[in-house]
Amino acid sequence: MTRSEPVAPIGTQLAALARLAPDEPAVTCDGLTLTRGELDRSTNRLARAYAERGVGVGDYVTMVLPNSVEWIQAAVACWKLGAVPQPLSARLPDAELQGLLELRPPALLVGREHPGIPSVPAGFVPDPALSDAALPEAVSPVWKAMGSGGSTGRPKLIESGGDSRVPAAIGYPLGAQEGDTTLMSVPMSHNTGFTSATIALLMRHHLVVMSRFDPHEFLRLITEHRVTFLTTVPTIMQRVLPVYHADPGAYDLS
Template identity: 35%
Template sequence: MTFLPVEGFPLSGIPGAYAAEIGDTVVVRAGADTLTWTELHRGSNRVARGLLAAGAATGRIVALLLPNSTDLVLAVFACYKAGATPQVLSPRMRPAELDAVLELGDPAVVVTEADSSLVDRTRAVSVEELGAGQSDDLEPAIATSWKAPTSGGSTGRPKIILSGRPAVTSSFDSDMWRIDAGEEALITAPLHHNAPFVTALTTIFLGGSVTLLTRFDAEQTLSAIDEYGVTWVYLVPTMMRRITALPDEVRDTYSLASLRAVWHCAEPCPVWLKRKWIDWLGAERIWELYGGTEAEAGCTLRGDEWTRHVGSVGKVTWGQMKLLDPEGTEITEPGVSGEIYMRVTPGTPATYRYIGSEATTRDGWSSLGDMGRFDADGYLYLLDRRSDMITVGGVNVYPAEIEAALVEHEQVLTAVVIGLPDTDTGNRLHAIVHTPRQADVTPDDIHAFLDGRLSRHKLPRSIELVHDSLRDAAGKVRRSELRAERMPEPSR
């Protein structure tokens, strides 16, 4: 393979360039399906023509309600060829959530599976319908933004995080994730999450092959690494827990000899779990990343560094970070906690733009709400992911969204959702619901009420009914106190 895209090469030209050199090579696997470079190039040409006929255009979003699949990757490149911005959404989103995102993004086209119930609701079309035309090349196009991931948002309403980069190649992501040309990557999580999307696409941009798990399975992950000679894998700590929980004789069945890098992010990794993986695979193969989808700044950390700074998420690798106290004064003393503020390196273009929200900023620095501290060597330690945000199985869940759904019930006065420890997912959602004393409602009634209003991962695992106000005399909800009261007693 002699082709490698230079900085700023149009993403729309990637499939054709590799098809001309390595056309018969598999670029994507998902379940039993595979896609070669030639199939990706020709297929995305056909689907791009269908998108253009359906109204896709430069500057517009195309919503892709597709699971991990070869069709999803084909549709992403069809968007680039049509000059549109792909927005991968979970096909399992509840109607109210989906409607809110579609209202914000105003997509030119909504694409989903042919047999999906969403076809009628959203006037969506399938990849098969869109791909009925000619496979000859289109005029080159460059979308104004290369991705548009969504977030639940701390207000309980979704927001879109529109990338500030047009649909051209950049060394930023490959440098950040240390993805090499020709990588064999295994992506274990859905592409509607930002990190799996970015790492899968970056691998493809550099002529590598990607194996997408259609559903996470601990042993299947190890099997895929050996079967396909995987060199680079993405996980979240919940997945790492489940792999660790496999019997030793099962894990020892797989050599994992091809594997050079295991990356984890999206939720804090317990110290005991990180140690187990370092002991198992070696510190040099274990990597961690901390940063937001906004990508203004972030940290990376290799396992051998972590052993010298246990619990850290690394040094600032790109952009700039600082800590501010509640009054906005910068904290420079090691070991003192504060709110983490970030910005791009001065002179660097903006990395994102919100649709449906405004950034929390101070003098050009923005905050995602995370708290942390730096040690004397400049390593960052996270204290709270967010005062209200709960990370469940690597997915960020915002209580305000769940609480807004809860108070829609006519017998719910107020509600507070907290996270309690869970050995499998890190946290589980617990809803504290204030109802009148004479209310004729049970936790099962409320759970049934939420089902259909929220995605499954946002449904509380437990619901507690109380008959006293959840607010203090100042009218404030003290989440930390409510959580502390419900925390299990430490084992002795």
């Protein structure tokens, strides 16, 4: 029996895809597209900016950002440092945010300011003098940590069951294939969105992200980008179907 090859951490896998296909589109949102090469270089620089602010292996980085290219860059930068991305809703009330921060104080807060915690604002751009060269390989001990509003009491943190050596094959049981185009219509601060976005990055998809859901835009993006893979929820489909049936000729869903 042959032993399977060890799985590289997410950051290393994404860097390898960037070397393989640097000019392929990696992520698109609101008209902005980064190629795999651009995503790799920009997140190397961003990771160094986070490291300058004290982020290292095993540290939490709390991301309070809406769906965006910036969200993807922040998560990838965390993985490249061996840190743990903890995404929270950009609309999270301050009181809930405070409760989650108290559970596990992060090394860095992205997208929101807080006294006593190093932070960078939404739209943060690292110093262009920082290198965008490859970083040493690092493994995040937990590849994601999701926040819960605490429906049964105080807020909770839910850590993934494994480290960042996540195989791209986790997408196969969901029907994903290498090279798909994925439409992200749900918040990536939720587990479904985060996991689906990660699968898309690992499986060499073009990840098309909606910053906010709109049924007309949902159908337009499927048509424009020839979307082949989608993870969504019943509420979204209930809003999309009447729009499609009102003018089916306007959209190509073939």
